[in-house]
Amino acid sequence: KNEVEQSPQNLTAQEGEFITINCSYSVGISALHWLQQHPGGGIVSLFMLSSGKKKHGRLIATINIQEKHSSLHITASHPRDSAVYICARNYGGSQGNLIFGKGTKLSVKP
Amino acid sequence: NAGVMQNPRHLVRRRGQEARLRCSPMKGHSHVYWYRQLPEEGLKFMVYLQKENIIDESGMPKERFSAEFPKEGPSILRIQQVVRGDSAAYFCASSGREDTEAFFGQGTRLTVV
Numbered sequence: 311k312n313e314v315e316q317s318p319q320n321l322t323a324q325e326g327e328f329i330t331i332n333c334s335y336s337v338g339i340s341a342l343h344w345l346q347q348h349p350g351g352g353i354v355s356l357f358m359l360s361s362g363k364k365k366h367g368r369l370i371a372t373i374n375i376q377e378k379h380s381s382l383h384i385t386a387s388h389p390r391d392s393a394v395y396i397c398a399r400n401y402g403g404s405q406g407n408l409i410f411g412k413g414t415k416l417s418v419k420p
Numbered sequence: 421n422a423g424v425m426q427n428p429r430h431l432v433r434r435r436g437q438e439a440r441l442r443c444s445p446m447k448g449h450s451h452v453y454w455y456r457q458l459p460e461e462g463l464k465f466m467v468y469l470q471k472e473n474i475i476d477e478s479g480m481p482k483e484r485f486s487a488e489f490p491k492e493g494p495s496i497l498r499i500q501q502v503v504r505g506d507s508a509a510y511f512c513a514s515s516g517r518e519d520t521e522a523f524f525g526q527g528t529r530l531t532v533v
Contacts, residue, residue: 398463404453405521
């Protein structure tokens, strides 16, 4: 069983829709990461958060430490948001030692 | 300030050959991490290095794989006697401190034929 579970695995949305991707993990952490990967492309770090909520443009990430759950929201989705979104938790003291979820493949249709 | 640079972007090796993957961290970063992404699978941590030291290699296969991060120059992930199962995307990331966010490179796609 993967220690980081994401849902849904695949998500198709119409342009402009509000999107939510969920992530749950099984042990206490110091930080939770959200990453974006375009097909054949590199990986971009979107957020690192340990409590509350962070916002960057149309992206919002929230975390509930007690419930071991995080969500990534995309407002006013656009076809260029189509990508795989990955959540990951750290282990040990390092923020690069990561256990990754399997990713959510998002497709936004025009 | 250039980001994390990985080269080559694509590498083709025949079975039994050696593969050398390079990662130049962001300027001022001394912590480097390597990850592997097998086809249709998720990312897996391989190794964490700080200049001249391996800090955590718990994700490295026990044989044929090695990593270094010398005092000068890029970090190198070396795979000896490659097999088809080594075909994957290999990513590295770097950070300025252990407890800060790591930034990823574009990855090296290794194909073993």
